[in-house]
Structure formats: C-alpha cells, structure tokens
Amino acid sequence: MFRRKSNLFLIWIVFLLGLLGGLCGHTVIRQKADLLILQRRSEMVKSLELTDLALFTDARYTRHPSMADLNTAFQDYPMAFDYFPSGAILSVPPHLKKRQGE
Amino acid sequence: MIQLQNIKKVFHMGKPNEFVAIDGIDLSISSHQITVFKGPSGSGKTTLLSLIGSMARPTAGRIFLFDREITSLPERFLTEVRRKTFGFIFQQFNLIKGLTAIENVMTPAYPSGEKRGSLAKRAYELLNLFGMAQKASVRVDWLSGGETQRVTIARALINHPSIIIADEPTAHLDTKLSIEFMDIMGKLNQEGKTILIASHDPMIHESPLVHRVIEMRDGKIIRN
C-alpha cells in the first residue's frame, strides 16, 4: 500500500554502515599495499639512525622533538615568545609544567 | 455510566488571574444516549468535556467512569483510559497537516503497538464507511470541509471507543454538512456508542436524535 518510512530509514542506515564497512575494507587493502613502503622507510631509519619525523621543519626543536631540552621553548633567550606556529601545537615539555614543585 | 461528584476546576489557583471554570457540578450521564451541553462560550462546556474525557484532572471532586474512579489517576493511566474509551472530534478538526487522510486516522493507534497492516486495513474500512476510501492517500490539507469532518470522525473511531466526545463539531460547517454530521452521530448512537456534544448550535440541540440537553452558564448547570 505504501512503503513504510521506518523501513526506508533502516535501509539508509544500512547503506551508510555498508559504506563505512567498505572504507574499513579499503583500510585493510591499503595497509597491505603500503607494507612495502613502510618497510623501506623503516629500513632507511635503521641505516641512517634517524630518530624523528620531518613533519615540522621550521625550528630545530620542532624538527627533532626528541632532542628538545629545557631551553627549547626559549629558543633565543629566556623571555622570547615561542613564535613558531608548529611550536604552538607541539607539547610544552611536561617537566616545565609539573616537576618544578616535586 | 459517567458520574461527576462536586467537580471543580480552577485555573491559575492562588494567582491574581485565578479563574473558576467549573464550579461544583454533580451530574450523571447514562450510556447509549446523545447528550448535548449547551450554553454561551465561556460557560465551561469545553472544560467539562475535557474533564470527562480525562484530558485534564479536576481541582476538586470525583469522576467515576464505569464505576471506576479516575480522578486520582496519574497521567500515564489517564491517557490509557482516554485512548481506550474516548474518541474525540474537535472544533477545528485538528488533523495533522501534511499527513494523508489514512495516516491521520491511524495516528491515535500508533502507541498501542498494533501491526501496521491490520491498522491500515481498519483505517481504510472506516474511511470507506464514510465514503472517503478514494481519498485515503490524499494529504488532508487538500480536503474540503466536509471531507475533513469525515476524516476526523473516522479518526475518533479507530480505537473502538465507547464514548464519543465532540466539541462544537458544527462550528465550521454549513447547514447541509451539520445535518450530515448529526446523521452520522445518530447512526453511531444506534450502534451503541454514547455521544457527548458541546455546542451552541441550535441545529444540534433541536435535533430529534438528541436524548438530553444540559444547559450551562458560568461553570454551573442551570437546566438539565
């Protein structure tokens, strides 16, 4: 007589979930495909003894967070503001925030 | 069948705009009759019907429906009583705009969890009874006054009520349709339904089908 709206809704949700499932499938496929690239990358890391990602190259301490030290937030002198944009989204070393009192 | 004992309804009690709508009514209504409440607007007819139809609770007094007191029932149960016992026909029809005629008829039965198929069948039969079968899937906004009226009656009957309450049902209808309405009410009454109508339309209280006319003024019954 007439199509029930609740069924249409169910179909819609199942459709979206199916799409999401398809994307999960895509994830698996891509992970398999990228395995080689990832392997090559980590081999390079091994041979060059690299320790950091080259994501933020604007400042020394953002290029190599693992090398960052107590002074990194004050690159030039203790009163300098941290003016690098990526410095703003990179965590302040936590010891500056908490270990002072302990 | 319906008994009212010293019923009072006060709105905004204790506030400056306090208003006594019903002022101590005792009344007993017997079944299988058509009872008409008449009186000018503001006389308390509508409030009385909403109290009987368990849409609102009285401030004081007691109401018995089939010998069961419904006055102190919480809303949850009152609604159940209302759904199972009463069918309502309102002054402004109060159909839900944008829905088709048949959906409107089915709406009151949704919460009871009836299967859609059997419900639709019943609604269709009711519409057919009033000659509205071919308009079942037309949106109610596009129906004429008379058609709207018939959909409203069909809706009132979907839950097999034993009592039908109509509030100023003919206010927006012309003479021909008003007569048609009373004919339908007469037929329903013959099938055993109790009918309560509030109206100041002479067409209704002078109708030969009516068993009893109760006249009200200022929240009191002045003639029975």
Next chain:
Amino acid sequence: MTWIEKQRNILDYTLSSLFRRKGKNLALIGVYTCIVFFLASVMFFTYALKREAALILKDAPEMMVQRLLAGRHDLIPLDYGEMIQKIRGVESVKGRLWGYYFDPTNGANYTLMVNEKHFDSGSVIIGKGIEKNLPGDQFGTLPLKAQDGSYLFLKIKSTLSSDSELVSSDLILISETDFKKIFAIPEGYVTDLTVRVRNPKELTTIATKITQLLPDTRPILRDEILRTYDASFNWRGGLLLIILLGSILAFVILAWEKASGLSMEEKREIGILKAIGWETSDILLMKFWEGTVVSLSSFLLGVILAYLHIFFSSSVMFEPVLKGWAVLYPKFRLTPFIDFYQVVALLFLTVVPYTIATLIPSWRTATIDPDMVMRG
C-alpha cells in the same frame, strides 16, 4: 512484538514529521555532519600519524647519548663512546654527525647528516623536500656556505625516495670531510652517540650506568621518543579538539534553540497527538527517535566524509595548519589506520552533548497539556 511495532509506528510518525520540516532539519543535519567531519578528520589524522611514527621509528636506535653543556647540546667526545662500549650488554656504539643548515635563498632549514657508507666527499644525497625547493638553474649542485665563509659546491648524487619523505624530506646526506669542513667540527668529536644493546630488557640498567659513568650526558631511549610522539600527537589532536569544542558548543546551542523554539503549529501538533491518545512518554519516545535519526545520519555521514578527506585527499584542509612556517613540508600519503575505539569516543563526544541539549526542550514539549487543543 507489540514493543517493536510500537517503536516502528512511532518511528514512522517521527520520520514523516521530520520530512515535513525538511529545511530546518536538513540544516541541522548539515551542521551536525560538519562538526563530526572536522572532529573525525582530526582523529583519523592524528591516529594515522601516530601509527606511522610508531611503525617507522621501531627500527630507530634503541638509545641515544647526548652531552649537555650549560643545558644545551654539545659535541660529545668519541672517548665517551669507547667508555660506553665497555659497559656489559652494549652491542655497538656509533657516533653520529649531524646538524642544521639554514639556506637563506630558500628560507629553509636543512638537516645535514653524515653518512659515510654511501659516497666520498664532494657529493650529497638530498631529500625530496629539498629537491622541490631548489631553484631550477642550479641543476646538479648544491652550494653550501661553510663556517669560514667559503662555499662548497656539492654534486647532487641522487634523491631519497619519495616513500620516505615523512622522515627524510629535509635531509641532506653528506660525507664526513665535507660536514667537518662546513661546521668546523674538531677532530674526535661527534654530535651524539647511538647505542644498540643485546637485550632490550637491560636498557634501563645500561642507561643508569651511563649516567653514573658520564654525569654530563643524557641517554634517551627509543621508547621515550615513541612515547613523546604519542603524547605530542595526542596533545596536538586534543588541542584541535578543544578548539573544535567551541563549535560543538555552538552546535549544541543551535540544537537547543531548535528543540525549544517550537512554532505554534508544532506545539499544536503535539497537543493533538496527546489529545487523541498519545502519552507523554510516547512523545518522549518520538523525540528520542528524532534525535536518533538526526544523530545517526549525521554521525555516519561525517565519519565517512572525514575518511575520504584524510585518506583520499591527503588531508588538504589540515596541511596549512600543520605546515606552520616550514618551507620544506613532506608530501606524504598516510596509510589509513582506523581505531574503532576512536570512533566510539567521537560518538560520545558528539551525541552525548546533543542528546543532553535536546533533553529538557523535548520534555517541555512532551508535557504540553492535551486539553490545550480544546481550549483553542
């Protein structure tokens, strides 16, 4: 069974009532989808980056030893390496020579690193990011200014593969002689030491021994680097989330507005429903379904769009934010990693505020007097 039929009946009604107010509801779903889209994008991005970092760095040296002078890195003598080598459990110690070089023509920072294996002096291997930024007219050579003001013209031997851009975008591999010439590093010194150990369980003990033996050094473990990356990506993602929380708040206010600012007609509709036999809890149920329809549709749509954004379009919208002022930004395509748990967290983060915001307005609506329709 009646229970299921009841839910379906009410859902039917809810959907038709939503359809009747198409414009309003589509706008709401649109905004909701956008919010989920942004939040999910942030989450997908940071999670994939985190996983990528963890996978890449799992082969990094297990420990680095740096020397500190006045709180800053200083060159470390090679003798230190020999001393560390003697600690039991240490497999190998290597000195690394590396540093930064600022190229004024490009305005970019390069990371220079000595790699003795690949070539002799006079040539370099450069990262993809540098190659992209080189002016076209200096094909094949890279001029680097040395400490004493002279220039070294180094032959570009090859470029590092683009697969590795995430770690090597700004990298210049250079011979030891050239490196020492540029920076005037004294003989017998290196930038830092990398240590590999035989049994990873002894890492901590070895590190303790190193600090006791050489109090002016600090050892850094690979696990700590990973942890720091984890924390900083969490932080970064979280920071964006905090900013976006503002938009959630705005959305919640919108939802609240929409739910409480019912038009006269809608109120009347609820009144009619109640008068003809719907109970308050039925109306609440209807409102519950309304929320479910809106939330579920927007949430799923938002997540799907975010996935497409991050893993199909390489997160175009985030690039400028993450780049900062870096001239050399690695072009990288993330390998998708989805964490189901993150999706659940996102569901919490969006649906709970929406539900709570609409709770009181729905309840207000649901408790409209049924006799209001009779009073006209």
Next chain:
Amino acid sequence: MILHPAILALSIGSILISLMLILSAYFGLLILKKWDLKSGSEVQLSLERKTYLISTVMAYAFSFQVLSFFLFIYTADHLSPLFSGAMCAAGTLNVNRWGYPTFLLKMINFLFAGLWLIINYTDNRAYDYPLIKWKYGLLLFAVPLILAETIIQTSYFLGLHPDIITSCCGALFTPEKQGITSSLIALPRLPLEVLLYLGAGLSIGEGVVFYWKGKGGWLFTFTNGATLIVAALALISFICLYIYELPTHHCPFCILQSEYRYIGYPIYMTFLGSGVSGIGVGALMKARSIESLKEIAPRIQKRLVIFSLLCLTIFLIISGYQMAFSNLKMVF
C-alpha cells in the same frame, strides 16, 4: 591531563550527565516533599510531569554509565604506553590514586542506576505510584555517588602526566612503578572454585524455587550477590590465567582486548547484568505486599530472576569453556 578524545568525551559526558542529575535530584526533593496524588492542583500536575524528565534522565544516565564503563577501561588500556611500567589498563589505573576508585564507582553507579530503573519501571505500572517516596529517596542517595564519580574521574584524568623525555635525563629515572598486575592477590584456587560452583548452584536452585513458589527472594538476591563477588575474585585469581594462557597474568582488563577475542565484554556484561537484576529481585520484595503491585511485582521479579540466572549461566559457560579448552594446564 592528556588531551585525548576519549578523555574529553568521558569528562564532558560525565559533567553533563551530572548537571542533569543535580536538576533531577532537586526535582526529586520537591516530589518527596509535596507529592499528593489525590490532588489535582497545578503543583501536583507539574510534579507528575517532572517524573517523566527524571525517568528520561536516569535512563540516559544508565546507558551512559554502561558505555562509559567500557570506554573508561579501554582508554586506560590505550594510554598505557604513555606511562613507564604500565603494561595495560591495570597499570594506567594505578598511575594516580584516583584510578581504581573511579573504576569501582562506575561499577557501583551502574548497579544503582539499573536498580533505580527497575524500581521506576515497576512503580510506573501501578496506578497509584506506591513506590514513589522510596524511589526518589534512592535517587537522592545515588546522585551524590554519580557526582562523586564525575569528580574523582576528573581528578584522575587531571592527574595523568605522561612520562616524557625531560631535560637532564629523559623519563628514565622516574621510579619504576610497581605493576598492580602482579600485586592482585592470587587467592587459593580450590576453595574459591568450590565456593563459586556451590554459590552458582544455590543461586540457580533458589531462583527456581522463587520462580515457582514466589518465596525466598531476599535469599536469592543475597546468594546471587555473594556468588558474583566470588566470581569476580575467581576471575582475577584463576579464570584469567586460562584466557591469557599465562600462569602469572591476573589482569582483569586485558581480556577486553582483541587478542583475547573481546571475551571480556560478554564476561563483564553477564556479570553486571546478573548483578543488577539479582539486586532488583530483592528490591521488589517489598512491592509484593502493596495492593496495586500485587500482580505486577511478582511478574517483573520472575523476569528478573530468569534474566539474572541466564546471565550467570552464560558467565559460567564462558569461563568454563575458557578453562576447559585453554592450552594452559595447571596442576593444583
């Protein structure tokens, strides 16, 4: 504080729910003071309307409680790499002193919210709302607990400082934390196992008696509760070992991970389900003597007993299966 999406989600969710519950508690107080069903006054009508809001809030709070319980454990598990010495959720919860109290409160509040909903469901079926005072009394008792959970959970999250490389030496020399995993008591197995099966047998027996004769509801609740406590101890002290197939790993959280096929979820759900419905049976004993609930309460109780026993049985089957088909063989 770690700005992790799940932490934000849990904190915001808890705070919002708490705000709603404060409102509910206030309304509950009004209801306790002024409730008079006989009256049709506007005050009474507005109170009746408020009951709908409170029910809805509690239903949402309950669902939130269930989901957040698992999300919380999962988050703790997820964050464990950030803390040196923490191998899984057990270690992360131990990072500061608020971790385990939060976990416990989440469990307790789940029981309270569930119990409240059971009573509310029953009460709403009687035309005179006979349990109303009791119900809102319980609400006033439960709300502070949930508020406490929110506060403690927030302090827990605020007190989470990941161990990160520091200036002089890296995080290395933060003292190794003693993993709670190893310190969870491994109780003697044989008496525990005897107690568990004895308790389960008794519960099932009492449940069946209660189902047919309608007697011994309190006894059932008590036995069921005691059995579940024994079950929890048994889970930690030996059932886990079979799941992990390691003779020393007692952690009750790792079973929620994919490596163990998420076996922890059904275990926890059946455990909590049996607990809440078992308590529900006892709580409704009082209602049996109330005129308007005479027929309704026993019917609900029967359903609860069945549900509780079903959960308990599934719990036993799952753990029994794990023990029988584990590669770990233990001699004791």
